[in-house]
Amino acid sequence: MSDRTLGTFPDLIDPTAGIAKHLQLQNILRRFVEQRGAAGSAIPSERELADHFGVARMTVRQAIDALVADEVLERVVGLGTFVARPKVDLQIKLTSYSEEMHRRGMVPDARVLSFEQIGASHLVARELQIDHGQPVIRFRRQLLADGEPMSVDENFIPAVHVPGMLDEEPPTSLYRVLSERYGMLIEWGEDTIEATAASASIARLLNVELGAPLLKIQRHAYVSRSMVDYSVSYYRADRYKLWVPLQRPGMRTPRSYHPGRHPGS
Template sequence: MTIHPRPFDAEPLDPASQEAKHVQVRESLRRYLETYGDPGAAIPSERQLSEYFGVARMTVRQAIDALVAEEVLERIVGLGTFVARSKMDLHMKMTSYTEEMIRRGMVPDARVLAFEQQGASPLVARELQIEIGQPVVRFRRQLLADGEPMSVDENFIPAHRVTGILDDPPPTSLYNVLSEKYGLVMEWGEDTIEATAASPSIARLLNVELNAPLLKIQRHAYVARSMIDYSVSYYRADRYKLWVPLQRPGVRTPRAYSSKRLG
């Protein structure tokens, strides 16, 4: 919410109302934010809001707590309370990041951090089910939308499956190149999703605070029974929420669930 140049002028409380004061404060703030709230901007402090509405700070805190629970506002420890940025649903699907951002009306971009061949580390070898030291192609990127960092992706592919890929510039869409140049159309995959905290290097790349919450997704992608790609991605938890459709076995869905993974 932009406090300047316009002054904060939410609707005052109605002393004749039978509604609890914290509810009145909550709804007055909600209406103000719907009209003037800029995502990511700070709102006045509890003390300022207490003085503005003429209520106790505990009453203001109650109202703010409710709006935080609804994801209208978000608190950042040590900084204050801010208008929440809308979160993009993170649906799991093997499509390209570029396609997904364009579909959302955003301008996608990527900064290549590494595009090289190296020997598989013990971790990568275990995940790809290959020998330690076997050549793999490593492709690491910082993915952006409308100029803002959204995620950091790192892919590992057995080098013998993509001979000559390093002779060309880094691909804009990795899965498109795998499909069109090498005939490797990802048919299925397995994702492991967990919460984690931003390390110093990831925090810098995602423009978040050290130890900020992130979504970490590890993927194993297959063509038939052959694993082609192992990837690790870190998503900003303040910009994404996970959406997972559920279905009882044997029951047809009333709609076609399409999911997305920024790949």
Template sequence: MGPIKDPSGILSWDNTVDRKDIFVACSAAEIPGEIVRGSGTAIHVQLREILRKFVSTSLAPGAAFPSERDLAARFSLARMTVRQAIDSLVDEEVLDRIVGLGTFVTRPKFDLQVKLTSYSEEMERRGMVPAAQVLSFEQVAATALLARELQLDEGQPVIRFRRLLLADGEPMSVDENFIPAHRVPGILDEPPPSSLYNVLSERYGLVMEWGEDTIEATAASASIARLLNVDVGDPLLKLQRHAFVSRAMVDFSVSFYRADRYKLWVPLQRPGGRSRRAYSARR
């Protein structure tokens, strides 16, 4: 399963195989190391460190992990002891448990640092290759909701730009932007932009100066789940943004992020306190 290109060269996503259909765990017999009884270090701690080293040196993110039963047999330990070691690694986000499926190596979550930059810039900063599948690029009439959010009259023309955003070929979020059509005359005469904010800045002189975000937890609908390659009802982060140039509303957007690939990181500072430390990328 993965990204494919149709004859026109447009990137799309092959959903013919569900991401959870096939999981083949490595054998517990492959794990090197032995428990040293009477060493003064608790047995579950020894096992935890053996498993941690094996994960870091031999397994890829998302890989299936041996069962507690197999690990207990491999190290001649009670399953309760094995569970205690695995629980510690789950708490540390080294491993993930998925009910009904098993235990897996944790996939890194990207810190969703809220700022007015493009998706392409953010993924390139992380050393990943961004890509996008355009789902719609059209002019629509402002609904009552859009009119309220964009401070327009109902029925006024709005540009709708909806995309599935990917990183290293994997779907990460569904983004939908709404821009008052009078702000971007002729934008539909050109192909869909690869970076919306760059086009707004370079072609229309609309440099986003500030914004307001609302972030909440939500569950994946059938249509969003299909696009993001997750199950219906899986947790997502929903971000609604109002972006401004001076005091004018220019962009209203709604984004759905996979909660298994993102975590929200918000720097805080007490008024009058020291300046916050410099941000460093985390993966």
């Protein structure tokens, strides 16, 4: 595999060009990824690249380090270096997962892990501001995009708000069911975002290594002043980047901006 890949590099290092060798190699690798590199495919090892281009391993490492920093390549400990898969910009909105994935041109899917009524644990009761043991609907899913695991979501809803919910099939869009069937349009919410490491069970569901970095988001969602949903989500850090628009209070936004969109595009 590596030999075939090396044979596809049309350029070589020019020692007379007056440009540092690691910069030349960086440009060669970048062009290769842009033109021929499939997302998730491996590139040759540092030793193979050093032998092919006639440069030191340190020169190769400098070029790869720069491309990893630019999110063109990604390293996986123990496996090698790969063409980076594009990250989804995680915008914090009160919309459903399926709506967000459709907007990005991806095919959403979900695997239901649990859909049941349980008594609220001390933690869930505290977060929902209800009594310990009060019935809640627990809805846990593995969310996918284009067939690949992206996140694990777990929602807790006081059962008193959603009578008969378990009599139907698990919803494909929770917020839509809350709105259309129960008249509860989620109006606002509060998110807490933190970095965490994948536990054994979450790692299996997300197809990542044990201890891999994740984004953990806890949400409290409200209808008026009433909290109707508490959720905990674990997002793959290698597939998401967090985009948070900022604005000074009292100032108008001069133009619309979206990550990855350049002026005039």
